[in-house]
Amino acid sequence: MAEAVFAHKVREAGLGDLIAADSAGTGNWHVGSSPHSGTRRTLAKNAIQYTHAARQIVATDLEKFDYVITMDDDNFDKVQMMGQGKAVVRPFLEYAPDTGITEVPDPYFTGNFEEVYDLVDAAADGLLAAIRADHRL
16 A cells, blocks of 8 residues: 555656655565455545555665665564665654654554555655655655
């Protein structure tokens, strides 16, 4: 969901040729799968087009990407244990401090896809603003 919302905002800002997004999990249990049906419904409800097959993050992603954004503390710790690269590694909700929440709840377990959408939407705005400032876009 986070990748789809962020990529949608990038396209709306006219920056699709300059900013790319990719999504990967720290675990391998969903590799090759489509997003959860609740995610797909929530994205469709918000008119966000998205196709994706899950993949697992690899250490080279820390060199390939400028930013690696994590959803929760466990993800952050696992990414940190992979080593270092050029990527800025930050929790997603650092880009939405007004939410008062530090970890994105997993809607796969909570079923609350709308709450997650609202958090992701706010954080995607903050992340895009930070990237625009960092890269003078």
